[in-house]
Amino acid sequence: MIEVEHLSKRYGTHLAVDDISFKVDRGEIVGFLGPNGAGKSTTLRILAGFLGATSGRVSVAGHDLVDDPLKARAALGYMPETSPLYPEMRVSEYLTFRAELKLVPRAARRSAVERAMRDAGVEHVASTPIGHLSKGYRQRVGLADALVSDPPLLILDEPTAGLDPNQIREVRALIRRLGDDRTVLLSTHILSEVEATCSRAIVISRGRLVAEGTIDEIRAMRRPPAVCLAVRGDTERAVAAARAVTGVRTVLTPSAFSDDATGSVEVELDQEVDAGEVTEAVVRALVGADIGIRSISHRAESLEQVFSELTRGESTHAALPHEPGASTGSVPGTPTPPRKSKKGKR
Numbered sequence: 001m002i003e004v005e006h007l008s009k010r011y012g013t014h015l016a017v018d019d020i021s022f023k024v025d026r027g028e029i030v031g032f033l034g035p036n037g038a039g040k041s042t043t044l045r046i047l048a049g050f051l052g053a054t055s056g057r058v059s060v061a062g063h064d065l066v067d068d069p070l071k072a073r074a075a076l077g078y079m080p081e082t083s084p085l086y087p088e089m090r091v092s093e094y095l096t097f098r099a100e101l102k103l104v105p106r107a108a109r110r111s112a113v114e115r116a117m118r119d120a121g122v123e124h125v126a127s128t129p130i131g132h133l134s135k136g137y138r139q140r141v142g143l144a145d146a147l148v149s150d151p152p153l154l155i156l157d158e159p160t161a162g163l164d165p166n167q168i169r170e171v172r173a174l175i176r177r178l179g180d181d182r183t184v185l186l187s188t189h190i191l192s193e194v195e196a197t198c199s200r201a202i203v204i205s206r207g208r209l210v211a212e213g214t215i216d217e218i219r220a221m222r223r224p225p226a227v228c229l230a231v232r233g234d235t236e237r238a239v240a241a242a243r244a245v246t247g248v249r250t251v252l253t254p255s256a257f258s259d260d261a262t263g264s265v266e267v268e269l270d271q272e273v274d275a276g277e278v279t280e281a282v283v284r285a286l287v288g289a290d291i292g293i294r295s296i297s298h299r300a301e302s303l304e305q306v307f308s309e310l311t312r313g314e315s316t317h318a319a320l321p322h323e324p325g326a327s328t329g330s331v332p333g334t335p336t337p338p339r340k341s342k343k344g345k346r
């Protein structure tokens with residue numbers, strides 16, 4: 001439904017979108033995920049035909065955006081982050097005006113507006129001036145606008161931005177419903193939005209595509225499992241003892257050992273090992289090296305941490321799947337993101 005090839009956009013000297021390529025298939029709900037300033041709105045505006053690309057190619061529903069812009073644009077409904085609504089116009093009046101601009105034939109306009117209002121859940125405020133609506137309802141009017149020409153593809157820029165939790169739940173449910181018979185690409189900087197609404201995510205950071213896949217695949221792009229131990233004793237000896245255990249990949253010392261020789265070590269394990277067995281062996285090795293163990297825990301790896309690893313900075317790009325020479329993790333084509341540089345031995 002959407003094909004993006006080597007798309008770049010430069011604002012003056014600033015490269016806001018840097019050589020990204022991806023596809024969205026018919027029927028998918030895809031989250032375009034990235035932190036503020038990542039280049040999401042810029043990309044979506046290009047896809048919607050509102051902004052020219054610096055280089056690259058985009059096709060929508062099989063129509064090239066440059067060679068066949070009218071057909072490409074007719075196939076999509078776009079909701080910008082803040083819809084330029086007219087506050088003095090009534091909802092139905094505004095949508096009728098938008099339907100006319102989108103070349104919905106006069107005879108079909110009334111039913112198109114009614115359908116869009118029904119789908120976006122705004123039919124009961126049809127006669128209300130837009131300026132009297134809450135932000136959540138104005139957002140829905142923006143959605144009705146995107147729907148009024150009944151396009152098979154919806155491109156939604158931060159559809160729940162600025163809404164309260166109830167409104168967010170409602171808009172997400174609405175998007176899922178709309179996704180039953182449409183393709184949806186929505187941008188967000190909120191990971192839970194993608195989990196709640198989308199079948200797949202494309203992750204962008206600093207203008208570059210850093211990962212794509214299902215939520216489970218992205219979750220699998222994790223750092224290796226690790227055991228965190230608070231210990232007392234000689235640092236060098238603790239690190240050497242833990243490192244000698246089979247199944248241990250790396251030993252880190254996140255902070256310097258204090259004067260009374262207490263500190264912590266983070267023992268990263270190989271991906272495929274039995275973590276329990278290796279942990280036992282590490283504990284035995286440390287005790288054997290006369291290291292006191294004060295506490296032990298497993299490093300938690302939430303999806304938020306994976307996201308923050310993926311979008312952390314330039315160095316992250318070095319080992320990600322879209323880069324030549326990227327290393328592969330346990331999921332085919334997925335990366336092993338580099339760890340934060342920490343004081344310690346490897």
Ligand SMILES: Nc1ncnc2c1ncn2[C@@H]1O[C@H](COP(=O)(O)OP(=O)(O)OP(=O)(O)O)[C@@H](O)[C@H]1O
Pocket residue numbers: 011014016034035036037038039040041042043189
């Ligand atoms: N018209 C413009 N002129 C110059 N720079 C721009 C312009 N629009 C965006 N930028 C810059 O391009 C980069 C990407 O912006 P963009 O709005 O696409 O990011 P975003 O991922 O949508 O962020 P947000 O979630 O904050 O909206 C940012 O550094 C932004 O400052």
